[in-house]
Amino acid sequence: MSHANQSRPMTSRRSGPLTGEAQIPGDKSISHRALILGALSVGETRITGLLEGEDVLDTAKAMAAFGAKVERHGRGEWSVNGVGVGGFSEPEGVIDCGNSGTGVRLIMGAMATTPITATFTGDASLSRRPMARVTDPLSEFGAQITSREGGRLPITIQGVQDPMPVRYRTPVASAQIKSAILLAGLNAPGKTVVIESEPTRDHSERMLAGFGAEIHSETTPDGHVVTLTGRPELRAQPVAVPRDPSSAAFPVAAALIVPGSAIRVPGISRNPTRDGLYITLREMGADLVFENDREEGGEPVADLIVRHGKLKGVSVPAERAASMIDEFPILSVIAAFAEGKTVMNGVAELRVKESDRIDAMARGLEANGVTVEETPDSMTVHGMEKVPGGGTAVTHLDHRIAMSFMVLGMASEAPVTVDDGSPIATSFPDFTALMRGLGADLG
Numbered sequence: 001m002s003h004a005n006q007s008r009p010m011t012s013r014r015s016g017p018l019t020g021e022a023q024i025p026g027d028k029s030i031s032h033r034a035l036i037l038g039a040l041s042v043g044e045t046r047i048t049g050l051l052e053g054e055d056v057l058d059t060a061k062a063m064a065a066f067g068a069k070v071e072r073h074g075r076g077e078w079s080v081n082g083v084g085v086g087g088f089s090e091p092e093g094v095i096d097c098g099n100s101g102t103g104v105r106l107i108m109g110a111m112a113t114t115p116i117t118a119t120f121t122g123d124a125s126l127s128r129r130p131m132a133r134v135t136d137p138l139s140e141f142g143a144q145i146t147s148r149e150g151g152r153l154p155i156t157i158q159g160v161q162d163p164m165p166v167r168y169r170t171p172v173a174s175a176q177i178k179s180a181i182l183l184a185g186l187n188a189p190g191k192t193v194v195i196e197s198e199p200t201r202d203h204s205e206r207m208l209a210g211f212g213a214e215i216h217s218e219t220t221p222d223g224h225v226v227t228l229t230g231r232p233e234l235r236a237q238p239v240a241v242p243r244d245p246s247s248a249a250f251p252v253a254a255a256l257i258v259p260g261s262a263i264r265v266p267g268i269s270r271n272p273t274r275d276g277l278y279i280t281l282r283e284m285g286a287d288l289v290f291e292n293d294r295e296e297g298g299e300p301v302a303d304l305i306v307r308h309g310k311l312k313g314v315s316v317p318a319e320r321a322a323s324m325i326d327e328f329p330i331l332s333v334i335a336a337f338a339e340g341k342t343v344m345n346g347v348a349e350l351r352v353k354e355s356d357r358i359d360a361m362a363r364g365l366e367a368n369g370v371t372v373e374e375t376p377d378s379m380t381v382h383g384m385e386k387v388p389g390g391g392t393a394v395t396h397l398d399h400r401i402a403m404s405f406m407v408l409g410m411a412s413e414a415p416v417t418v419d420d421g422s423p424i425a426t427s428f429p430d431f432t433a434l435m436r437g438l439g440a441d442l443g
């Protein structure tokens, strides 16, 4: 889906205390994977709590285009009747993955070892993002791939009939690269191995194991090594999608910076590959209480109670970047209200997300009176007692930039505007309603 022609400015105003419960929608990463693994399984996969954001809906359409029967039964309730590993059929049209890096990269992996041809496109943001990081390893399986200059979309993949398993060291710590290789490895005989420098989110590994694949991970002196045995029969499984910690970060941040706030966020992920923000916030002195630790949908979760309080700036180590990669935009907003400076290290990957997130946050914060320094792979935000606000941030088709500046406006002196809030629908369609329910003034 594309927002190119429907820019929707949004403004957020200083808010009174935020209170109540924030019911966060389903995890985007897990939702994509539930649809894709459902499509690669034999039998019916029933999904509850699926995120109905545009990114995930594009993946649902793609799975139908490759031959799976994908049906919606009610809010968040979906079923996928899969075609089995290697069972994808050739899609009739072009596969449009909209704004979603996860969608396009995982689906390219899932089809590259089946002898069919597919062409992938996306919106203006996705068309700027690097794809060679995925098409390079997929070529090693034997797939024939043509792309636009610089490894960008549109990309056509001619899947390989007799794939070779691959042993691949990822050039950057990325769950999308890892997952694309593992999904391609499903239809290659023998063992496919992915080695990453830092462990990235492990939802693919957890779900592949749940669907019956033989997969294991180990931390070695050489890195984090994931080994998958190809050609399993994946068996359909019920999937209860847990809530998205990356979406939860927005109301959590708002409660931390709006004086007098105290909110409850049930079912927050405690998966150690996703919890870097919460470790960082604790170091900043945030008042966070986790209770009712339990498991939901195969993921460790807990309820979080978060209260406004004084925060101090910290230095976030580069090794933590992968476990909070999508949370840096909102962390930079929180940092603007902390005492002292917050340094985010090893974050070069932010430059190739839906936008160059370092640039987008730096320019938007500056427009609202906050001092920011940047290097190619770091960002430093200088906290201040009162954040002036009053500026407009450009969102560049990036949902996380839009939501971050809406949160900034809830605690700054003057209102904050974004040029286009429509990308929020890619990952968190109910963001505005949820924030208003807690007492925020935005729209």
Ligand SMILES: O=C(O)C1=C[C@@H](OP(=O)(O)O)[C@@H](O)[C@H](O)C1
Pocket (backbone or CB within 6 Å): 028, 029, 030, 102, 173, 174, 175, 176, 177, 179, 200, 201, 325, 326, 349
């Ligand atoms: O695998 C996933 O579901 C995701 C991985 C991350 O990307 P990278 O793996 O490219 O860092 C993250 O930014 C994205 O929102 C979702």
Ligand SMILES: C=C(OP(=O)(O)O)C(=O)O
Pocket (backbone or CB within 6 Å): 099, 100, 101, 102, 103, 326, 353, 354, 400, 427
């Ligand atoms: C980077 C993100 O998503 P994707 O790569 O799937 O577009 C995100 O949701 O912040």
